[in-house]
Amino acid sequence: MPKTTLLIADDHQVVIAGIRSLLASKTDIEIVGEAANGAEAVELSRELKPDIVIMDISMPEMDGVEATGRIREVSPETKIIIYTMHSDQRFILELFKAGISGHVLKEGPPADLCAAVDAVRVGKTCFTTIDPAALLLKLTPERPGREALFEQLSPRELEVFKLLADGLSVKEAAARLHISPKTVETHKYNLMEKLDVGTIPDLTKLAIRHGLISV
Amino acid sequence: MPKTTLLIADDHQVVIAGIRSLLASKTDIEIVGEAANGAEAVELSRELKPDIVIMDISMPEMDGVEATGRIREVSPETKIIIYTMHSDQRFILELFKAGISGHVLKEGPPADLCAAVDAVRVGKTCFTTIDPAALLLKLTPERPGREALFEQLSPRELEVFKLLADGLSVKEAAARLHISPKTVETHKYNLMEKLDVGTIPDLTKLAIRHGLISV
DNA sequence: ATCCGCTGTGGGGAAATTCCCCATGCCCGC
């Protein structure tokens, strides 16, 4: 069996070095290239057609999400493993759609990356953080058991949640509830923390998924 | 670390024996039970609360799909790996919803099962045949009939529209498109004018209604 | 009885974002 060829794309040299040392023990893997940004990764993928690309998400020039899409165009056989930090979780769906084969967290044990490479090499997928089932559930609307998510919210928070998700500004929501905008802000801050969402649109989508507001 | 406890459910003794021999080399795994049908598997799971259940789909009494759902009720911590034949692919979606952690084909290399057990044991998932991305795509069909509203938008505006509606900040969208945040702001201002919406959530809902982004 | 934790109410203040205007270069149609 010929060696598995690998391309590493990360804008931090130290990470590339780390990956190299992680994979050093694997003699049947050859690292054929390094890229410091997404654009380079795409270009090198076009030239080298590596079996696997290990890629970060946040990179200058072109981020990993877009690079993933382009690499799949220029080298469809190439499998892509996203190796990134927890905060990038929000791109997961897009990455799924773009067709990644694996997703590994940098803060996890280094062996995770090896495992992912091994899995992808033989045509499987490997996702360390993501429960594909959970992700699928999010996408299938009629799901029951939605209350689970909202019983963590207090009644007032739920109220604020609905208003904000529906498009009211903090100020408008405050007027509607006859309380200070600062109070609404506090509720907003807390509920977004509880629901683990970072943006208003995410809030909106969550509310829609759970039937709290209509599309 | 305590041993990982395992339950095997298959209506063919020979398969159980095969699995046992496959896993024999793993000293940190203990097979705590065997079930010959789904009902038994559920009952044993309730009693034994195994870490992992390896289960066939086609079984008498109760099939693997229903058994999966019940096991998740009686022993939520138990991870379930489906070990089955190719023809059972059609149950995949349902199994996903029920919350399986792995899916391995019997006709594949035996090592696949070991790999899946290893993966599941450390909290990951393992799917040998299924491309989660493809599955996700199936569930997010492109809806037609959107052009009407959006032909008023220029291509670039549409791009910005999708990103913003999906939850990216102006700055993030700018990074994604490799342009200045100010430019994105301009696009945002113009497209919101064109679409006659005043808030980001309205943008999000509009995008969802027209299938530009998924909920 | 007391203490803890949650909830609802608000404030402070720096930082970031928004909003609206403007400017430039470009290409395309007329």
Add this chain to the structure above:
DNA sequence: GCGGGCATGGGGAATTTCCCCACAGCGGAT
């Protein structure tokens, strides 16, 4: 060649956000 949409950005005031804090009421633990 000239008007007009398009894509690209800047300026700057105004607003909002973000994340800390405070305090009062209240219900459940110990």
